[in-house]
Amino acid sequence: MENENKKVLEVEDLRISFDTYAGEVQAIRGISFDVKEGEVVAIVGESGSGKSVTSQGIMKLLPTPPARYKSGAIRLEGKDITGYNRKQMEKLKGSKMAMIFQDPMTSLNPTMKVGRQIAEGLKKHTNLSKDKIHSRVIELLTMVGIPDPDDRANRYPHEFSGGMRQRVMIAIALACEPKLLIADEPTTALDVTIQAQILKLMDKLNEETGTSIILITHDLGVVAKMADRIIVMYAGKPVETGNKHDIFYNPKHPYTWGLLGALPRVDTDKKEPLKSISGTPPDLISPPKGCAFANRCEHAMEVCLEHDPAMQEYGEGHTAACWLHHPNAKEYLDQIMEKHSFGVGGEKYANQNAGG
Amino acid sequence: MRTKMLEVEGLKKHFHLSGGGVLKAVDDVSFYVYEGETLGIVGESGCGKSTTGRAVKGIYGITEGKVTFNGKNITSMNKRERKQFARDAQMIFQDPYSSLNPRMTVGELIGEGIDIHGLMRGKKKVKRIYELLDLVGLNKEHINRFPHEFSGGQRQRIGIARALAVDPKFIVCDEPISALDVSIQAQVINLLEDLQREFQLTYLFIAHDLSMVRHISDRVGVMYLGKLIEMASTEELFTNPMHPYTKALISAIPVPDPIQEEKRETIYLKGDLPSPMNVPSGCPFRNRCPIATKECAEEVPAFEEKTDGHRVACIHV
Amino acid sequence: MDIAKEKFRHVGKDNEKGELITRKSDSFWKDVWRRLSGNKAAMFSLVFLVLLLIMAIVGPMMTPQSYNVNDLMNTNQSPGKEHWFGTDSLGRELWDRVWIGARVSIAIGFMAAIFQTIIGLIIGGIAGFYGGRLDMFIMRFIDVMISIPYLIFVILIMVIMGSGIVPIVIAIALTGWLEMARLVRGQIMQLKNEEFIISAVSLGAGSLRLIFKHLIPNTLGVVIVSLTVAIPNAIFAEAFLSFIGIGIKPPMTSWGQLADIGMQVMQVYPYQLLIPAVFISLTMLALQLFGDGLRDALDPKLRK
Numbered sequence: 001m002e003n004e005n006k007k008v009l010e011v012e013d014l015r016i017s018f019d020t021y022a023g024e025v026q027a028i029r030g031i032s033f034d035v036k037e038g039e040v041v042a043i044v045g046e047s048g049s050g051k052s053v054t055s056q057g058i059m060k061l062l063p064t065p066p067a068r069y070k071s072g073a074i075r076l077e078g079k080d081i082t083g084y085n086r087k088q089m090e091k092l093k094g095s096k097m098a099m100i101f102q103d104p105m106t107s108l109n110p111t112m113k114v115g116r117q118i119a120e121g122l123k124k125h126t127n128l129s130k131d132k133i134h135s136r137v138i139e140l141l142t143m144v145g146i147p148d149p150d151d152r153a154n155r156y157p158h159e160f161s162g163g164m165r166q167r168v169m170i171a172i173a174l175a176c177e178p179k180l181l182i183a184d185e186p187t188t189a190l191d192v193t194i195q196a197q198i199l200k201l202m203d204k205l206n207e208e209t210g211t212s213i214i215l216i217t218h219d220l221g222v223v224a225k226m227a228d229r230i231i232v233m234y235a236g237k238p239v240e241t242g243n244k245h246d247i248f249y250n251p252k253h254p255y256t257w258g259l260l261g262a263l264p265r266v267d268t269d270k271k272e273p274l275k276s277i278s279g280t281p282p283d284l285i286s287p288p289k290g291c292a293f294a295n296r297c298e299h300a301m302e303v304c305l306e307h308d309p310a311m312q313e314y315g316e317g318h319t320a321a322c323w324l325h326h327p328n329a330k331e332y333l334d335q336i337m338e339k340h341s342f343g344v345g346g347e348k349y350a351n352q353n354a355g356g
Numbered sequence: 357m358r359t360k361m362l363e364v365e366g367l368k369k370h371f372h373l374s375g376g377g378v379l380k381a382v383d384d385v386s387f388y389v390y391e392g393e394t395l396g397i398v399g400e401s402g403c404g405k406s407t408t409g410r411a412v413k414g415i416y417g418i419t420e421g422k423v424t425f426n427g428k429n430i431t432s433m434n435k436r437e438r439k440q441f442a443r444d445a446q447m448i449f450q451d452p453y454s455s456l457n458p459r460m461t462v463g464e465l466i467g468e469g470i471d472i473h474g475l476m477r478g479k480k481k482v483k484r485i486y487e488l489l490d491l492v493g494l495n496k497e498h499i500n501r502f503p504h505e506f507s508g509g510q511r512q513r514i515g516i517a518r519a520l521a522v523d524p525k526f527i528v529c530d531e532p533i534s535a536l537d538v539s540i541q542a543q544v545i546n547l548l549e550d551l552q553r554e555f556q557l558t559y560l561f562i563a564h565d566l567s568m569v570r571h572i573s574d575r576v577g578v579m580y581l582g583k584l585i586e587m588a589s590t591e592e593l594f595t596n597p598m599h600p601y602t603k604a605l606i607s608a609i610p611v612p613d614p615i616q617e618e619k620r621e622t623i624y625l626k627g628d629l630p631s632p633m634n635v636p637s638g639c640p641f642r643n644r645c646p647i648a649t650k651e652c653a654e655e656v657p658a659f660e661e662k663t664d665g666h667r668v669a670c671i672h673v
Numbered sequence: 674m675d676i677a678k679e680k681f682r683h684v685g686k687d688n689e690k691g692e693l694i695t696r697k698s699d700s701f702w703k704d705v706w707r708r709l710s711g712n713k714a715a716m717f718s719l720v721f722l723v724l725l726l727i728m729a730i731v732g733p734m735m736t737p738q739s740y741n742v743n744d745l746m747n748t749n750q751s752p753g754k755e756h757w758f759g760t761d762s763l764g765r766e767l768w769d770r771v772w773i774g775a776r777v778s779i780a781i782g783f784m785a786a787i788f789q790t791i792i793g794l795i796i797g798g799i800a801g802f803y804g805g806r807l808d809m810f811i812m813r814f815i816d817v818m819i820s821i822p823y824l825i826f827v828i829l830i831m832v833i834m835g836s837g838i839v840p841i842v843i844a845i846a847l848t849g850w851l852e853m854a855r856l857v858r859g860q861i862m863q864l865k866n867e868e869f870i871i872s873a874v875s876l877g878a879g880s881l882r883l884i885f886k887h888l889i890p891n892t893l894g895v896v897i898v899s900l901t902v903a904i905p906n907a908i909f910a911e912a913f914l915s916f917i918g919i920g921i922k923p924p925m926t927s928w929g930q931l932a933d934i935g936m937q938v939m940q941v942y943p944y945q946l947l948i949p950a951v952f953i954s955l956t957m958l959a960l961q962l963f964g965d966g967l968r969d970a971l972d973p974k975l976r977k
Contacts, residue, residue, distance in 0.1 A: 021707065046537035047508070161628040191400035191564070193625045196608035200624065218538060221567075221610030224617045244614040262542035264571035266594070266609045267616060273549065274571065276542035278493070278686060280507045296686055303680040328681045344613045413875055442877030455868035459701055459890040468886075469876045502701065515872075522876070 007078070008179045008212045009035040009058070009097075014072030016057050019065055023285045027053045029236040030072075035180060035212045042215045042223045044259075045233035048281050051216045054233070055182045058214075059099050060089045077179065095125040098173035102185040104165035108157040114168050115141075115153030121175040140171040145201055163194035170201065177209060184216045199225060220263060224248060229317065232256050235281055235292035238311070242318035248344050252320035254297045257342040291323070299324055299336060361526055361558050362389040362412065367421035369404075369411045377633055381407040383582035384421075386659070389526075394552065394559040396573030396590070398566055398605070402632045404582040405562045406450075409528045412560065413447050414438075425526070443473050446519035450531035452511035456503040462489075462514055463499040469522040488517040492547060509540030516547065526558045533568060545572055566609055570594050575665075578602050581632055581640040584659055588666035598668045601641045639670070647672055705894075708970040715966025718959035725956060729779060732772030751944065758948050761934060770926050771948060777927040778956075781841055781911045786903035788846035790896060793853025794889075800854065801861025802884065812858070815851050823848045827910075831919050841920055845907045856899055860892045894971035901964035905957045912953055928953045 012032050018025040028050045035041050045051040056062050058074055074082045076096060084092070093099075101107050109117055118137045122128060128136065141149035144167040157165060166186060173181055183202065187195040203226060206213055215226055223230055223244075230247045232240045232255065240253040251257055261275030279296040282288055288295065294304035301323055309321045324333050369382040382404040389395045397405045411418055414430050423430045425441060433441060449455035456465055466485050470476055476484060486496055492513040503511055512532060519527055529548065533541040545568060551557060563569050569576055570590055577587040578599065586599040597603045604623040611617045625644045630636060636643050642652040651671060659669040709715055736757070752759040758767035800811040827844040834840035864870055864887075873887050912929030914920035916936075921927040928949045935946030 021711075046539060163628050191629065192566070192608045193400065193604060194628065196610075196622050196624055199610070200622070219610070220538070220612035221617070224612050224614045225610040248612065248614050258539055260612065262539050263612050264545075264567040265611060265613070266567040266570055266606060267611050267613075267620065273546055274542040276546050277539035278543060280510060280540075298686050300684050300686055301681045302684055305684070306680070323681070326681065328678045332681070332683055410871070415871055415875055439877055442875070447872065447875045449868045449872060451868055455872050457869040457873070457887055457891070460886070468873065468878070472877050472879075472882065518872070518876075 006037040007034045008037050008039075008076070009214075010073075010075040010078075011054075011058065012073040012075075014054065014057060014074065015070035016053055016062065016072075017068050017070055019068060020285075026284045026287055027067075027236055028057065029284075029287065031231075031233070031238055033231055033238070033241065035214060037179075038206065038210045038212060039228045040206055040213045040215055040226050041229045041231065042217060042227035043231045043233060044217060044220065044223055046218060046281065048235070048284070049233040050236040051233050052184055055099065055184050055214060055216050059093065059097070059182060060084065060086070061099075091125075094121040094173075094178065095176045096178055097180040097182065098176075098178040099182040099184065100166070100169045100173050100186050102188050104162070104169040105157065107169060108165060110157055113154055113156060114160070117157075118153075118168070118172050118175055121172060125176045136175070137171075140175055141168075143174075143205070144168070144171045145197070146171075162190055163197060166190065166198055167201065170198075170205070174205065174209065174211065178211060180212045180214065182214045182216070185218070186215075187222065188217070188219070195222075202226065220259065232259070235287060236284055237292065237321070239293065239322070240320040241311075242315070242320075246315060246318040250318075251342055252314055252318070252325060253293075253322045254299050254324070255293050256320075258296075260342070260344050263344075291321075299332070301329060301332070358390045358393075360388040361391040361426060362560070363422075363424040364388065364408075364412060365422045365424075367408065367411060367423065368419040369407050369416060370419045373633075379633055380582050380635065381632060382411060383635075385579075385582075385584050386421075387577055387584060387587060389558055389560055390574075391558055392552075392556055393574040394561050394572055396561045396563065396569035396576040397579060398563055398569050398576060399579035400564060400605075400629060402581070402629060403579040404632070405564075405579050406530050408579070409447070409530045409560060409562045413445055413528050414441065415447075439473070443469075443522045444524055445526045445528065446522065446524040447528045447530060448512075448515055448519055448532045451535050452508050452515055453503075453535070455515055456511060456518075458503055461500050461502060462494075462506075465503070465514060466517045466521050469518060473522055475522065484521070488521055491520065491551075492517045493543075507540075508536050509543055512536060512540075512544050513547065516544070516551070520551065520555075523555070524557070526560070529559055529561045529563075531563050532561075534563065534565060541568065548572070566606060578605065581630065581635050583640055583656075583669065584667075585641065585669045586667065587659075592663075592666055596666075598662060598666065598673045599641075599670050600645050600647050600672075604646075705967075705970045709966055712966040712969065714962045715970075718963040718966070721955065721959045722963065725775060725959075726779065729772050729775040732775070733769045736766055736768055751942075752948075759942070759944055761945060767931075767945065767948060770931060771928075771952060774926045774928045774931050774949065775952065777838065777921060777925065778908050778911060778929070778953075781838060781845070781927070782904045782908035785842045785845035785849065785907035785910075786900055788842065789849035789853055789903060789907075790900050792846065792850035794857050794892075794896060796850070797854035797857030798861055798884070798888070801858035801865070802880070802888065804862070804865075808858070811854070815854055818848075819851050827914065828919065831914070836919060836922050838921070841911055841914060844914075845910050849903055849907065853896075853899060853903070856895065857892060860895055861888055864888055864891055898964055898968045898971060901960060901967055905960035905964075908953070908960075909957060 011034070014028055014031050016028040018027055031050070031054055033041065043051045043054060053062070057069070072082065073080060076092065081092065115137050118140055119133050122133045122136060137153055138149045141152060146152050146164060146167055157168070160168060186202070187198050190198060199222065202213065205211060217223060227244060229243055230241065231238045232247065232253065234255050240247065240251065240256050247256060248260065251260065258275065258277040262277060264274060277296050282292050282295065290305040290307055291297070291309055294300040297304065303323050309323045311319045311321045312325060313319050323329060365386050367382055367385045368380070371379040371381055373379055385408060387395070397408060399405045410416055412423055418431060425445060428437060430441060463485055466488055467481055470481055470484065485499060489496060489498060494510060494513060503514065506514065532548070533544050536544060548559070549572065552559060561569065561572055573590050575587065575589050576593045577584050578601065579585065580601050586593065586597065586602045593602065594606065597606055604625050607621060607623045611620060623646065627644055630643065638653040638655055639645070639648070639657050642648040645652065657669045657671045659667055661667050662673055747760050750760040758771055760766055761770070796811060800808040826848050830844040830847065831840055834843065870883065870887055873883060911920055911927060912932065915927050915929030916933045918933065921930050923930070931949035932946055932953065935949060939946045
């Protein structure tokens with residue numbers, strides 16, 4: 001976090017709805033965040049939480065209709081791109097921001113050689129000569145760890161394995177050195193040993209090229225490994241944001257508590273039952289009046305059912321939206337904090353702080 | 357001594373492809389499942405874990421080998437025994453979206469097994485369906501709804517109720533949680549654990565998520581390209597993995613704990629999984645293995661007991 | 674915000690509400706209807722087809738004349754107040770003949786389509802469900818049948834059985850089921866690998882249950898769509914056969930035969946060709962549009 005103040009992307013109160021036969025699905029009900037230069041911001045949430053819609057909304061990939069931008073502003077390097085039309089976005093995509101998806105096969109053209117697909121963006125956004133483009137393609141393939149790049153550039157996507165395709169996608173995305181890379185579940189379709197390779201690659205690229213990354217994922221393990229800052233989303237809204245330590249060791253929102261408690265660990269042997277979150281996320285056609293999580297929340301209070309809590313700050317960059325931290329609820333909060341420890345390995349964190 | 361409910365010996369399942377090739381999905385796998393325990397089978401895509409589950413349940417014919425359930429060979433059962441086996445052994449599927457017939461209501465889906473095995477009818481059946489809905493945490497009024505109206509976790513619970521309706525003894529759980537959200541995974545896992553305690557069920561739990569397998573299983577087997585390469589009690593396997601593949605697999609999983617994650621060392625494997633159509637000679641893992649030697653190409657390593665109850669297929673262990 | 678302290682009373686989670694489904698329940702067919710009724714072209718077509726059906730029933734009763742009584746005093750009268758659609762060269766009321774023709778054409782269309790669907794469903798279903806050698810045998814047979822020009826086949830049947838409604842229906846159905854069988858077989862083969870079928874097998878379901886509870890209900894959508902396509906095809910086939918003179922024989926009539934007669938006097942009395950031709954075209958168009966609408970409505974990919 002060297003360039004602390006330079007914001008690559010700012011999103012302000014973005015709201016997106018989908019008009020369906022059954023009514024308006026409020027997929028995103030207001031999200032604000034920014035991404036600083038070189039930073040990895042993870043958006044975590046379950047399906048339907050709006051994390052993918054957020055990223056597609058920023059990239060203007062949602063078909064309108066049924067999608068509808070209700071409010072909000074999106075700024076890329078300070079420039080408002082909210083009202084950009086398709087042509088203007090086309091120019092930005094690839095050059096300033098790029099996206100990779102869960103399934104690389106659907107975003108690669110099956111009838112075009114991989115090398116040409118990487119070159120396409122370069123042709124569009126730069127005026128490099130043919131030779132220069134070719135050498136850049138080889139350089140990119142080498143950078144993403146594809147062996148024998150000269151030969152591989154002349155092959156078709158179906159000749160690549162899943163992990164290799166994702167590497168190709170990353171090469172395409174990074175061809176024009178974008179400021180921002182949005183990675184939507186980039187490793188979800190891959191096996192763990194391949195996931196490890198791709199994560200390592202993304203980490204390396206982030207460090208070497210300084211590209212900021214928005215990492216959309218449901219896997220908190222991946223988040224713990226990769227993210228600088230984390231946004232936890234639920235039912236179309238962020239419920240908690242903070243850095244790794246805030247979210248994993250000092251979470252404030254019961255949904256974050258629930259998520260962390262629901263995870264088994266591969267590195268420890270805890271045989272106690274998982275703390276599951278009962279129920280199902282609300283249908284965003286008729287979002288609840290109060291807190292969207294209240295119906296599934298063990299600690300719900302009357303107020304939660306009636307008023308939607310606002311985001312409160314608990315430390316630098318650490319915010320959460322929950323009534324439990326309201327002064328009027330202090331008694332109850334103290335009670336439960338005494339009984340439980342939320343977050344993972346709370347004691348380890350304490351040691352670390354004391355030691356460091 | 358504990359009774360072995362399921363015994364699998366030298367199981368092979370080969371598919372003859374239309375192009376003329378042979379896909380050795382499962383190639384000489386032997387294991388057993390004790391009554392009342394959960395045996396986890398893990399591995400990456402294409403390792404044959406799901407095929408093993410289906411072959412054991414008798415959904416496919418077996419190419420070679422023997423599967424014995426409660427002392428009876430499942431391929432030589434008579435009609436009555438087959439029906440009983442279809443009742444005693446159930447299956448829970450990976451994709452809650454495609455494993456429920458979209459044209460049937462929840463009531464019909466859960467009641468199907470009851471009808472097939474002629475267990476009860478009329479009001480009694482409806483009462484039983486209500487009981488099952490309640491058991492898996494769904495509401496009574498869900499009985500007349502169709503699968504597409506439910507979320508993934510709810511559908512998976514419908515699938516569980518469907519399997520439970522016939523009072524099974526053994527359930528093959530074929531990646532039951534991999535299509536679900538984190539918070540929902542825990543619900544389903546807790547439900548499976550509760551049901552196991554309540555009805556003394558035996559599980560064959562197939563998954564690629566090692567952390568969940570560690571949580572739920574008593575013993576774990578690791579598969580790679582159609583072969584079992586390591587098997588031990590859960591505790592032993594995770595604290596003392598012997599096979600280089602198991603070691604890499606465990607290390608590759610990011611832990612949801614940033615400080616621990618930073619301390620852990622990830623073993624990065626070379627290259628990609630070979631296609632199951634084209635398995636390397638000798639040890640199937642040798643071309644990605646960090647400790648492979650010339651000898652590994654020569655013969656398929658035997659799946660031997662190295663320490664008490666810990667079997668490994670590697671010549672360097 | 675200022676909120677009273679008692680509002681902060683702990684109430685805990687609400688299990689009932691946590692599992693609540695707020696959207697109202699729709700069965701598959703209700704859902705299909707909702708989407709179909711949103712399709713304007715399909716709905717217009719449906720209205721047209723219903724009107725056509727009603728007119729085919731009541732149309733001939735609306736005039737005092739009859740479709741098969743010659744009136745040599747009033748031959749080749751132009752459409753007007755006296756004769757709504759005019760009269761033909763034998764003075765028969767064209768209005769009556771068009772609706773009688775509609776009865777014949779629609780009846781043949783429906784019957785032939787239903788017959789070929791039933792045959793195709795059974796044979797394709799058997800091939801897909803049992804697979805293996807039986808499947809190979811059936812499919813090769815179908816391949817051979819399809820390679821025989823369909824007209825030769827139809828003419829052969831008509832020669833053996835003579836002309837009339839029944840032979841036409843048989844001739845059309847016997848050639849039309851081939852495509853249907855292929856389609857059904859493909860569907861069944863695909864469904865057989867679906868997890869819900871494996872799930873039923875694993876529960877111990879027998880063949881009958883698999884076929885009637887699982888496979889057929891899930892192929893029905895596709896079958897209905899191809900049925901709606903088969904109807905206009907059959908109507909057109911009948912029109913064509915009658916037009917070339919081997920279909921319906923006078924004084925019975927059909928649209929194709931009307932068009933055939935109209936052709937002969939086309940240069941002098943164009944309306945005699947135009948009227949049946951317009952009916953044939955509009956009906957074909959309506960059935961096609963309705964079929965398309967139905968296919969879109971049934972497409973599971975659009976389902977949400």
